[in-house]
Amino acid sequence: MYQTHEVFGVSNEMVSTYIERPDVDDLFVKGLEKNKHIVIYGxxxxxxxxxxxxxxxxxxxxKVNCSPASTIQDLYNSIVRQLNIEIIESREVTQEVGGELKAGVKAKVKIPFFGSGEASVEGKASTKEGDKLSYKVVDYNLFLAQDLSELLRVIEFDKKIIVENFHYLTEDNQKLxxxxxxxxxxxxxxxxxxxxxxxKNRLIQFNGDLVDRLIEIPVEPWEKQHLEAIVQEGMPLLNVSFENVFDTLVETCFDSVGVxxxxxxxxxxxxxxxxxxxETVFISIENIQQAIxxxxxxxxxxxxxxxxxxxxxKAKSSDEIxxxxxxxxxxxxxxxxxxDITNGLKRRVIQEKIKVIHHRADDVRPSDMGYFLQTLVSNQVKKSISPPIFDYDIxxxxxxxxxxxxxxxLKNCEKEEILEYIPIPLGL
Structure with missing residues (x-):
């Protein structure tokens, strides 16, 4: 007996209709075996x-989850905390990285390990004789990847580190x-x-040294046969049939497996x-329309x-529009x-069409459009638009x-009605 939400839908739990796609799943498994960094995007x-x-x-x-306020130091701190490594004391330090001074934290950390006898680093150590669990104290800079790497090597760390919502980081932190x-x-x-x-190549744009050191996996597109495999997997579990409405479902979802x-x-x-x-239930067009x-x-x-x-x-001054x-x-x-929207809107086309309807058409310069597009995601994040709706593909x-x-x-809404909800800026 299956519950419907266990078979279909978007959930934090794995639904029963997960299907493997060779060009996605096999590539991911290959990346795990080769121990290369993996970037999953879409x-x-x-x-x-x-x-x-x-x-x-x-x-x-x-797993570490990024937020708009996260820094690289926050991510590394999270890794350390999840490993139950005790920070005994810490102090702020300044580190020169790439010719720039970066703030960081230097800490003494207490590292557990199994072994015999006393561990001694900097003259400090303790041992639980019962289970031979020893500790050693080392200096550690919470900002430096090399320090963190050496620390993980000492504790024989053999897990993967998943960074969720990488896009929420500021561009500077993404580069770092x-x-x-x-x-x-x-x-x-x-x-x-x-x-x-x-x-493609979002991280490689930030660091060319990552070429051949990571595997990129786009989770899109979802082809019709993939969606068909999902319903074929789910129908016998719930004893339902989508055979009369499958094409309508595919046309309606616009290649989004979540939808x-x-x-x-x-x-x-x-x-x-x-x-x-x-008994077998046949899903009807009316059922689909209700779902839509x-x-x-x-x-x-x-x-x-x-x-x-x-x-x-907001205007920077009361006199400015x-x-x-x-x-x-x-x-x-x-x-x-x-x-045209699904194919992506070209920068030149956007600028030309904006100028046609703009209240100060002559003032809409390429540099204004460039700034708007380059900060497209970061501005959405700042305004708590989660997940972001738009991205600019350089x-x-x-x-x-x-x-x-x-x-x-967009396809199903009344566009004119939606535009009425959008407030007209002051002064227009």
């Missing part, structure tokens, strides 16, 4: 976390971690980095299936709030054809949507 709700959960047990890794990954690689310490973006899973779940609920049915309405309501409330936050911009580029970007986006000079639910929202 839009939100596309299976990044599920991929790691499928192939790694909790005992195999420690990319540089440090080269050091960790020398010590055979493997990182698995998860982030929401869609272009697809949620629509499957809500369609079952609409058909009265909350657990394995006694429910998910559109769920996604709309969030996305409207995010769009309101995205366009908000800002350019309000974010506001005009949203107006331009909502007037684009859906197919390689193709285009804006791409990285929240997979936003396509569903």
């Amino acid at each position: 839009a939100s709700k596309q299976g990044k976390t599920a991929l790691t959960a499928k192939h790694l047990e909790e005992k195999d890794y420690i 971690l990319a540089i440090d990954l080269r050091i960790f690689d020398d010590y055979k310490i493997q990182f698995i980095v998860l982030g929401i973006w869609r272009e 697809f899973q949620e629509l499957c779940k809500e369609s079952c609920y609409a058909a009265g299936v909350k657990q394995t049915a006694e 309405d429910i998910k559109l309501s769920d996604y709309s409330s969030r996305h409207i709030r995010c769009l309101e936050a995205f366009v908000e911009q 800002p350019l309000y580029i974010p506001y005009y970007f949203i107006k331009t986006l909502f007037n684009e054809e859906f197919e 390689g193709t000079s285009s804006v791409k949507i990285i929240d997979s639910t936003f396509y569903f929202f």
Whole structure:
């Protein structure tokens, strides 16, 4: 007997319809075997976390979660805490890195290890004779990757380190971690980095030394046969059939496995299936439409709030009317054809179309657009838009949507009605 939410849907727990894709799962397993750093990227709700959960047990890794306020030192502190390494005392220090002075923390840490006899470093040691658990105290700079690597080597650390939500770090901290990954690689310490973006070589752009030292795994695209495999896996578990509505489901989800899973779940609920049915239940078009309405309501409330936050911009002085580029970007986006949006909006096209409707068209310079696009993700993070909706792909000079639910929202919402929710900036 299965519960519907155990079979279909987006969940922190592994659902029963996880399917393996050779070009994704096999590449991940290969990366684990080669002990190379692994970067898993793609839009939100596309299976990044599920991929790691499928192939790694909790005992195999420690996980650190990034937030907009996280620094590299925060990440390293988290690793140390999870290893139950006791920090005896600490003091602030300044370290020169790449010609710049960086703040850090120098600490004495108490390291447990199993062995016989007294351990003695700097003249300090203690031993539990019963289980031969000894301790030694060493100096450790919480800022330096090399110090952390040496510490992990001393305790014979053999787990993976998963960095979740890498995209939340500031660009400076992303660059610092990319540089440090080269050091960790020398010590055979493997990182698995998860982030929401869609272009290749994000970390390699920050540190060219990572070429051949990491494996990149895009979790997209989800092809039709992959989605079909999901329903084929789930139908016998719940005793339901999607055979009459499968194509409609695929057309509606826009290649988002998260949206697809949620629509499957809500369609079952609409058909009265909350657990394995006694007799086969055939999911109808009406059930699908009910599911679409429910998910559109769920996604709309969030996305409207995010769009309101995205366009908000305060003038630096009472006499100034800002350019309000974010506001005009949203107006331009909502007037684009859906197919053009899915292909990515080119920087040049965005600027030209913004100038057509802008209140100060002559003042919209390439440098203004450049700043807006280069800070696109960081500004969303600052405004608590989580996950971010838009990203700028430098390689193709285009804006791409990285929240997979936003396509569903755009396709199904009443655009003119949504624009009415977006506040018109003061002075326009």
